Amino acid sequence: MDTVISISSAFCLLLGSFLCLTGGIGILRFPDFYTRMHAVGVSDTSAAGMILIGLMLQSPDGIVITKLVIILLMLLFINPAASHALAQAAMQHGLKPLLDKKESDKNNGHNETAHDRTPNEGRSLSNP
Amino acid sequence: MLIAATIAIFVVMILAIIRGVVGPTLYDRILAVNMFGTKTVLLIALLGFVMGRPDFLDIAMVYALINFVSVIGVLHFSDSFEFSRSPHDGIQENGPAEKDS
Numbered sequence: 001m002d003t004v005i006s007i008s009s010a011f012c013l014l015l016g017s018f019l020c021l022t023g024g025i026g027i028l029r030f031p032d033f034y035t036r037m038h039a040v041g042v043s044d045t046s047a048a049g050m051i052l053i054g055l056m057l058q059s060p061d062g063i064v065i066t067k068l069v070i071i072l073l074m075l076l077f078i079n080p081a082a083s084h085a086l087a088q089a090a091m092q093h094g095l096k097p098l099l100d101k102k103e104s105d106k107n108n109g110h111n112e113t114a115h116d117r118t119p120n121e122g123r124s125l126s127n128p
Numbered sequence: 129m130l131i132a133a134t135i136a137i138f139v140v141m142i143l144a145i146i147r148g149v150v151g152p153t154l155y156d157r158i159l160a161v162n163m164f165g166t167k168t169v170l171l172i173a174l175l176g177f178v179m180g181r182p183d184f185l186d187i188a189m190v191y192a193l194i195n196f197v198s199v200i201g202v203l204h205f206s207d208s209f210e211f212s213r214s215p216h217d218g219i220q221e222n223g224p225a226e227k228d229s
């Protein structure tokens with residue numbers, strides 16, 4: 001029984017580390033703000049859940065498990081709220097998503113203005 | 129396994145800091161800071177188990193709350209570019225000072 005618990009804990013920790021590294025590579029390599037937000041969302045929810053479940057399996061007594069459950073619930077409530085507020089603020093400030101080539105061929109004028117506007121918005125937001 | 133997960137989280141924190149430094153827009157930087165805060169919570173919980181002192185989990189809880197308040201505060205700052213608007217203005221004018229959401 002002890003080996004089963006330790007093996008499942010190690011599996012959860014390794015899976016959490018892998019998801020964490022995936023999110024870290026995604027926030028560097030993705031081309032757009034919204035795709036980066038997708039990478040961060042995956043890494044924040046799944047990796048945090050996996051690592052905290054792996055710690056719960058190793059914890060010695062009940063109060064530690066309770067604290068870990070509280071931390072997991074707080075992360076699961078707080079991260080979607082912060083991501084939603086961030087995406088809504090970015091959308092209100094006119095940060096357009098990076099669209100595909102085929103989409104921009106389909107309706108030309110609108111997306112050209114969108115592509116032109118994105119760097120200007122970024123520059124004006126960087127030093128207000 | 130605890131040491132491996134700690135090292136992985138360190139690497140991810142460094143990658144998030146790089147994105148926060150080179151991020152082209154303001155929102156990329158806020159996103160990187162949010163990810164850094166979440167990874168800080170996980171790092172403190174893991175370090176508590178590595179050192180054999182699970183009392184660190186209280187500090188991890190406080191960090192989760194601070195992370196949320198900081199992200200919402202910076203977003204409110206970026207919404208109006210100032211903190212100078214007092215909360216009583218919205219009450220007196222029955223809320224037209226707020227931007228439409």
